[in-house]
Amino acid sequence: MPRQAAARPVKFDAIDRAILRELQGNARITNSMLAERVGISPPSTLERVKKLESQGVIKGYAALLDPVRLNQSIAAIVHISIKEHSAAVLEEARRQLTALDEVQSCWYCAGDEDFILKVRVEDMAHYEQFVSRKLAAVPGIGKLRTSFVLSEVKDSPCVSLESMRLK
Missing domain, CATH: 1.10.10.10 (Winged helix-like DNA-binding domain superfamily/Winged helix DNA-binding domain)
Structure with a gap:
């Protein structure tokens, strides 16, 4: 990739x-x-x-929406391992994972998992459909592990500025 x-x-x-x-x-x-x-x-x-x-420091401006008020109260962290680590398979997995509406964030990682996703869904039935219909259709997925968020302690879109080196 x-x-x-x-x-x-x-x-x-x-x-x-x-x-x-x-x-x-x-x-x-x-x-x-x-x-x-x-x-x-x-x-x-x-x-x-x-x-x-x-300079690309400010990438854009966006309204911050409350997912619970929009009936997306279930947050899940999904850990995905890809079976074959060829560039083509990893790139296709990345392309398909980032195209899924339920995926808020997708990180390509080093370690036990290849991708970690932050997913938002309405309920467990929606999550089951997401896994069985959408994730199952992504080629190359070998192992999938999910952690469900019990409560959101901190979720900030802000970047820390205090440790920035000044000119």
């Missing part, structure tokens, strides 16, 4: 970090309010945000 090229780290200063912290907390903040909070002019703030976007 082709490795994703490592992106070069971007150099940040304290203002960039403050901008990112504010946007992670509220991506709908106005530019003028953001400028006030980080202590620079609105044009400078807008220029910095556009630069962070063009």
